[in-house]
Amino acid sequence: MASLTIDPPPRRRPVCLSHGRWTPFLFLAPAVLTLFAIGIYPTLFAVVTSLRHYNLTRTHDGFPFVGLHNYIAVLADHTFRETLARTALFYVTVMPVELALGVTIALALHRPGWTLMRAVVRVSLVVPLATTYAVVGLIGRLIFNRDFGVANQFANWFGMPGLDWLGDPRGAFAAIAVMDIWQWTPFCALIFLAGLSMVPNEVEEAARLETSSPLALLRHVQLPFLLPGLTAVLILRSADILKLFDMVFTMTRGGPGAATDLVSIYIQRVGFRVFDMGTASAQAILLLVLTIVLSRLFISAFYREID
Amino acid sequence: MEFLKIDNVVKKYGDATVIGGVGLTAREGEFVVFVGPSGCGKSTLLRLIAGLDEVSDGRIHIDGIDVTEVPPAARGVAMVFQSYALYPHMNVRQNMSFGLKMLDTPADEIQRRVAEAARILKLEHLLERRPKELSGGQRQRVAIGRAIVRKPRLFLFDEPLSNLDAELRGEMRVEIARLHQDLGVTMVYVTHDQVEAMTLADRIVVLRGGHVEQIGTPAELYDHPVNTFVAGFIGSPKMNFLSVTVASVEGTVVRVASPSLAGGSATLDLAHPVVARSGDALSLGLRPEHLVPDGPGAVRLATVLDYVENLGGQSLLYTRAAGGEAAICLLQGRHQAARHEAIALCADAAHAYLFDGDGHAL
Amino acid sequence: MNPRQLRRAVHLLFLAAFLLFTLFPFFWMVASSLKDQTDLLASPPVWAFTPTFVHYAEIWQDDEVSGAIINSLIVASSTTLLAVLLGTPAAYSLARFQFRGKKDLWFWFISNRMISPIVLALPVYLLAQRAGLLDTHLVLILIYLSFCLPIVVWICTDQFRSIPGDIEQAARLDNANHWDIFWRIYLPLGLPGIAVSAIFSFIFSWNELLYALVLTRSDARTAPVIATSYMSGYELPWGKIMATGTVIVLPVTFFALLVSRHMVRGLTMGASK
CATH class of the missing domain: 2.40.50.140 (Nucleic acid-binding proteins)
Structure with missing residues (x-):
């Protein structure tokens, strides 16, 4: 092995980045600067706008600073408070259904037997999740049509009279709730399923040897693994419903009357129909504050400190 | 003249002292084994020599040059990792060439060295395979090959055999011993297995809790352990x-x-x-x-x-x-x-x- | 039937019922797109009908629809490409470096998942108006990055962290600098995660309505905007609407099926593993 003598060290490139203090930031800079430009800067701009009288249809008197006037107006605004309450009502309407259905489906998908069928259902769960939210609204509008909608046909099969769903305040609210349940139950199911699959196989098998009751199994073995998912769902869905726009906009535009006027729909209308940017910005900033509180909750609940 | 000199090296992670003032030297061509129970700091010490971690205090010299502040790649060391750390998306040839490529070595030189290393390690027929298509022993040889082609002045082994089954471990131990004889390069080898330490080492460094307990030839440690820890650690079954x-x-x-x-x-x-x-x-x-x-x-x-x-x-x-x-x-x-x-x-x-x-x- | 068989039957029945529930709206959209106007407006709705492709022919010839789909393609692909380009180095940094402020940065990235688009839509509209960027692809691509970039950063960070640290150490001893390690080791090894994040980025940009609605008028209108635009007048062209809907939904459904195993990860930013 005489050939493997020690050569003189070859020309070396400088390994300047190895312990460079700025290296992490060089890699981060493109993403951070971009997000700053498209996220933080507009947000600051919105804060400034929210402090002005800023109506695009009345530009002749300029956009004077009015301090916290917009915020005071928004907080005193009945309609804004009602939309927030309606959004909350929507949340407490759909969530119990989505959670209950989601857990049931997750359990049915976790239970052995009917392997092929379970695989098909498992895959089909992503279909509602990927469907363009605006198109969901269009489908909903067709399904819940008073004259030729299939919802009324189903109702008739069960001996119930037809209903002008989208023309009736309660009907419209129910209709958007149904479409939301359709689209987001799979999300809950997938999260719970992920929780169930975290139960170590041996533990579940050991428990199955000790009890034949699926309820006892659920309560004592599986529930602890479902709880983190439950919290995640509750927080994420609350943020999603505060965001909810596309589906409701295409289905009802917030109507009839104000029956489905959720908070994002309302702010959009104030901003882009009434063109009262100052007020809309103040509303949006308040919404943002609410969202940041939710994110904080979410993060403290789910992310181990990233090391 | 000592080739490797570790001078009162300290390594702290936050408040925890992992290496508490270790000093030792190795002659050129010597095979030094660090041995000790898990958590004794032996792998950390190896990584400090490689430059993968920075020392908190003390100096490290290789061949008379203070390399304490030198980045790892410039220290002229090569390391064989416990997990092999092969690049999964590259075949054997690419794995072995990568380091040379990073040094802008001419292609024909890379080719020559890889062929030579493959011959020594009997990897010629595996050059186009990916790591996942290799057995544990073959991966181990590729990891060694990757180190050889760079012609390092100092070889570092971090528990290289612990992922192999008993039979392969014996075989690879002999191969590493033979490699050391053939190359005559200084090697530092970390293990928790005192049998590996006894069979491979010119000198053994017994570590515990970040401190050196004893340094000596295998026979010295066996015959004259300085304390009950070394006496109990060297020899099987235990004293x-x-x-x-x-x-x-x-x-x-x-x-x-x-x-x-x-x-x-x-x-x-x-x-x-x-x-x-x-x-x-x-x-x-x-x-x-x-x-x-x-x-x-x-x-x-x-x-x-x-x-x-x-x-x-x-x-x-x-x-x-x-x-x-x-x-x-x-x-x-x-x-x-x-x-x-x-x-x-x-x-x-x-x-x-x-x-x-x-x-x-x- | 003994109790065990009964339980099995109930299990199957439930699975089947849920499958129908899940697929029904999708099925109804496709079926309606294949009905002629008479069948569409039949009351009660008909289930058996002769399929017709007349609505697809109609949107095929409609430059507005094809233009909108092309716009959607341009916007979604450019957003995805940019998100991957900008996001993967950031993910490498978050996965492999320690630095002060990392936690806050992380919090900020994740918060973007929660923020309502209306919050940004208002100021971005005013800013784009001033900059003359309204109704351009560029403004949509930029604003879509606000939710695609965090997704890419999150999924790729997760992916990169699963690459054993020893491999990076070995590369450092092989004289690779951080750029080499990122480019030659992490990118090729992280490809599965990068692909998943790219697909999510595409799906979310493709599906977006609110920004597109307020930031575009004619030239840069995307497919969801066009689909919504028919919803005025008394007699709605339901066949055309459903055909357009089908054309919009089919490609993303296909992509979603590709990443179905990662769906939860994409939608929760990895909160439940």
């Missing part, structure tokens, strides 16, 4: 320890007493003046392989047999001494004895070790 008290001291000769000793005491000649006084509590160390049932030795243990483990050519006798200590005896051939049978385990006085109350060898 037996008995509590004894000093009955009398006369120059180099000491008489120790214990209920475990047949006749209540034994006389040992340490060949150097004994620093102990009558009544001192000591530990008497006896290696299992030095004990013979009913043999001629001067140290005789009165024991009762618990259990016999038959290893084929050898037997392990698990016994309990009269004083309550467990004692193991390794003997050639088989031993026919019934449970609870009384056995006198005898050892030559030259093979008895005495340690003081703090565990230091007398």
Whole structure:
């Protein structure tokens, strides 16, 4: 092995980045600067706008600073408070259904037997999740049509009279709730399923040897693994419903009357129909504050400190 | 002239001191093994030599040059990782060439060196395969090959054999030993396996809790362990320890007493003046392989047999001494004895070790 | 039937019922797109009909629809490409470096998942108006990055962290600098995660309505905007609407099926593993 003598060290490139203090930031800079430009800067701009009288249809008197006037107006605004309450009502309407259905489906998908069928259902769960939210609204509008909608046909099969769903305040609210349940139950199911699959196989098998009751199994073995998912769902869905726009906009535009006027729909209308940017910005900033509180909750609940 | 010199190196992670002031040297071409239980800091020390971690204090010299502040790639070291750390998306040839490519080595030179390393390690037919298509032993050889092609001045091995099964481990141990002879390069090798340490090392460094316990050749560590830790760590099965008290001291000769000793005491000649006084509590160390049932030795243990483990050519006798200590005896051939049978385990006085109350060898 | 068989039957029945529930709206959209106007407006709705492709022919010839789909393609692919380009180095940094402020940065990235688009839509509209960027692809691509970039950063960070640290150490000893390690080791090894994040980025940009609605008028209108735009007048062209809907939904459904195993990860930013 005489050939493997020690050569003189070859020309070396400088390994300047190895312990460079700025290296992490060089890699981060493109993403951070971009997000700053498209996220933080507009947000600051919105804060400034929210402090002005800023109506695009009345530009002749300029956009004077009015301090916290917009915020005071928004907080005193009945309609804004009602939309927030309606959004909350929507949340407490759909969530119990989505959670209950989601857990049931997750359990049915976790239970052995009917392997092929379970695989098909498992895959089909992503279909509602990927469907363009605006198109969901269009489908909903067709399904819940008073004259030729299939919802009324189903109702008739069960001996119930037809209903002008989208023309009736309660009907419209129910209709958007149904479409939301359709689209987001799979999300809950997938999260719970992920929780169930975290139960170590041996533990579940050991428990199955000790009890034949699926309820006892659920309560004592599986529930602890479902709880983190439950919290995640509750927080994420609350943020999603505060965001909810596309589906409701295409289905009802917030109507009839104000029956489905959720908070994002309302702010959009104030901003882009009434063109009262100052007020809309103040509303949006308040919404943002609410969202940041939710994110904080979410993060403290789910992310181990990233090391 | 020492080739590798580690000078009072300290490594802290936050408040935790992982390496607490280690100093050692290695000659050019020497095979040094760091051994110790898990968490003793041996891998950390290796990574400090490689430059993968920065020292908190102290200096590291390689070939007379202070490399403490030198980035890892410029230290001229190559390392074989416990997990092999092969690049999964590259084939064997690319894995071995990557380091040279990063050094802007000419293509024909890369080609030549890879071919040479492949020949040495018998990897020629595997050059186009990906790591996941290789067996554990083959991956290990690729990892070594990747180190060889760079012609490092210092080879570092981080528990390279611990992911292999027993048979392959034996084979690879021989291959690494042969490689060291052929290349004549300085190697530093980390293991928790004292058998690897004993068979491979020119010198062994026993570490515990971030401190060096003892440095020496395998024979030195075996024959003259400085304390009970080293005595217990080197040798398998582990050395037996008995509590004894000093009955009398006369120059180099000491008489120790214990209920475990047949006749209540034994006389040992340490060949150097004994620093102990009558009544001192000591530990008497006896290696299992030095004990013979009913043999001629001067140290005789009165024991009762618990259990016999038959290893084929050898037997392990698990016994309990009269004083309550467990004692193991390794003997050639088989031993026919019934449970609870009384056995006198005898050892030559030259093979008895005495340690003081703090565990230091007398 | 013994109790065990009964339980099995109930299990199957439930699975089947849920499958129908899940697929029904999708099925109804496709079926309606294949009905002629008479069948569409039949009351009660008909289930058996002769399929016709007349609505697809109609949107095929409609430059507005094809233009909108092309716009959607341009916007979604450019957003995805940019998100991957900008996001993967950031993910490498988050996965492999320690630095102060990392946690806050992380919090900020994740918060973008939660923020309502209306919050940004208002100021971005005013800013784009001033900059003359209204009704351009560029403004949509930029604003879509606000939710695609965090997704890419999150999924790729997760992916990069699963690459054993030893490999990076080995590369450092092989004289690779951080750029080499990122480019030659992490990118190729992280490809599965990068692909998943790219697909999510595409799906979310493709599906977006609110920004597109307020930031575009004619030239840069995307497919969801066009689909919504028919919803005025008394007699709605349901066949055309459903055909357009089908054309919009089919490609993303296909992509979603590709990443179905990662769906939860994409939608929760990895909160439940």
